[in-house]
Amino acid sequence: MPADFIYLASKSPRRQQLLEQMGVSIRFLLPDDAEDAEALEAVRPGEAPARYVQRVTLAKLDAALARLQRRGLPAAPVLCADTTVALGRVIYGKPEDAADAVRMLTELSGRTHRVLTAVALQAGQQRLTALSDSRVRFADLAPTVVKAYVATGEPLGKAGAYAVQGRAATFISHISGSYSGIMGLPVFETASLLRRAGFSC
16 A cells, blocks of 8 residues: 655755645654765755756755665655755855854845755655745845844754745745745645645645
């Protein structure tokens, strides 16, 4: 019988929330302490944002499949995703520290940037992928506003140093694309992949 759950190879509470909203049962398949998960997210010289986020997502999927086999867990589909923010060809990953978060938000201030989320699903021998590409416009942000936001700690661990569903919502004057994709898991595209793998959602 096919599994009635999927493995989510991400500790993101937003991805968990969105999958549960879709009615999908999940089990976490998180990296071991010995795994260098951050190394998978290193940007290669000259790499375009869309190619980058798709490559990283597939690398995460391969690592998760190896983890599944190594742990001897029951077979079930494995879902991975990765989100990046881009201004032109410049990729904005997770800030290294508060100063880096201030730099990113200052550069995004008053401009329109892209938020790309790639999704990959392995179901048996079937590998399915999707890419969500959205546009987000920030209002002009005063330095005091940026510093106050960074002081909340919310930007740390977030691509582009902000969370669309958090306090940064007050910065956004316009969105074109997938709100859930900007959160970290595009619901429409993910549901399409899951349906193709035999899930009802």
